[in-house]
Amino acid sequence: GENVEQHPSTLSVQEGDSAVIKCTYSDSASNYFPWYKQELGKGPQLIIDIRSNVGEKKDQRIAVTLNKTAKHFSLHITETQPEDSAVYFCAASSGAGSYQLTFGKGTKLSVIP
Amino acid sequence: KAGVTQTPRYLIKTRGQQVTLSCSPISGHRSVSWYQQTPGQGLQFLFEYFSETQRNKGNFPGRFSGRQFSNSRSEMNVSTLELGDSALYLCASSSPDRDGYTFGSGTRLTVV
Numbered sequence: 414g415e416n417v418e419q420h421p422s423t424l425s426v427q428e429g430d431s432a433v434i435k436c437t438y439s440d441s442a443s444n445y446f447p448w449y450k451q452e453l454g455k456g457p458q459l460i461i462d463i464r465s466n467v468g469e470k471k472d473q474r475i476a477v478t479l480n481k482t483a484k485h486f487s488l489h490i491t492e493t494q495p496e497d498s499a500v501y502f503c504a505a506s507s508g509a510g511s512y513q514l515t516f517g518k519g520t521k522l523s524v525i526p
Numbered sequence: 527k528a529g530v531t532q533t534p535r536y537l538i539k540t541r542g543q544q545v546t547l548s549c550s551p552i553s554g555h556r557s558v559s560w561y562q563q564t565p566g567q568g569l570q571f572l573f574e575y576f577s578e579t580q581r582n583k584g585n586f587p588g589r590f591s592g593r594q595f596s597n598s599r600s601e602m603n604v605s606t607l608e609l610g611d612s613a614l615y616l617c618a619s620s621s622p623d624r625d626g627y628t629f630g631s632g633t634r635l636t637v638v
Contacts, residue, residue, distance in 0.1 A: 447626055456530075456616050456629030457569070464625070502569065512559065512620055512627055513582045516569040 415440040417505050419517025426493050427525050434520045436503035437485040443505040446479060446486045447514070451500045460501075461488070493524045528552065530630035532617050538636045544605040547633045551598050551619030557581075558600040559627065560592060563614040572615075575600055607637045 416439040426432050438446075444465040449457035463470045463477045463486065470477050474493075479486040490497055500521050504514040531550040539545050551558050559582075560572040571584035575594035592602040598619075604611055614634050618627035 445625065449629075454631070456618075456631045458629070459626045462626055504569075512557070512618075513571050513574060513584075514561075514569075514627070515571070518568045 415443060415505055415507070415515040417503060417515050417517045419503050419520060421520060422518065423521045423523070425523045425525060428493060428495060430493055432488075432490045432493055432497070432522055432524075434488045434501055434503070434522075435485060436487070436505075436517050437483075438505040438515075439484065440505070440507060441484065442507045445506040445512070446477070447504050447506075448475075448477060448488050449502045449504065449516075451502065451519075457502060490522075493522075495524050495526050498522055498524045530617055530619050530628050532615075532630035532633050534633060535631065536634045536636075538638060539607050540638055541607055541609060543607050544603060545607060545635060546601050546603045547615055547617075547635070549600045549602075549617030549619075549630060551600070551617075552621070552628055555619035555621050555628075556598050557620045557622070558594055558598060559618045559620070560600070560602050561616045561618065562586075563616055563632070564612075569616070572602065604635075609637050611635065612637045 419436045447462035450460045451457040474491045476489040500519045503517040506514045533548045557576045559574040574582040578594045589605045594600045614632040616632045618629045
């Protein structure tokens with residue numbers, strides 16, 4: 414089955430700096446890669462996603478890049494703010510009409526004011 | 527638009543008991559998936575239901591089961607509870623015309 418590795422497990426950045434979280438996946442059939450943000454006491458919230466026919470996607474301060482050949486994808490957050498502090502999860506799915514996701518173990522991001 | 531609603535939010539059960547958790551998806555969403563979240567194993571897929579049929583199942587023992595009703599609401603049941611079943615159980619729903627899940631806030635199950 415699919416295996417998703419995520420690193421780093423913790424990341425501290427100064428407010429205004431950029432943060433990068435990286436994930437690798439094992440199943441070449443995976444074609445859907447979402448990123449989720451989870452705040453304390455809440456369920457994960459989808460922040461951005463990308464399909465395998467796209468190399469990069471941007472949404473304001475957040476961007477995701479995908480390298481299918483190397484089987485890795487990354488989340489980039491620019492101009493970080495204290496409210497970006499949370500746990501971030503990457504995931505992969507082979508789709509086919511179903512969203513059975515395999516998640517990475519998460520990255521705890523702390524943005525220091 | 528109401529989000530995914532999970533009830534109850536917190537639950538304490540004794541080893542050997544069984545438990546039923548409930549999930550109401552976003553209106554119009556017909557797919558409901560369940561995940562278990564623990565500090566050690568992270569987020570793990572339990573099962574997915576679509577139009578009252580189980581479409582996928584994760585690698586969990588048969589003590590974990592679920593169902594979906596005609597109004598898309600879903601329940602999951604865990605029988606003969608073990609201490610290791612203590613976890614946050616998350617339900618997520620998805621729409622056929624848009625990528626991605628919307629998760630509920632989860633049910634925190636503690637087995638003592």
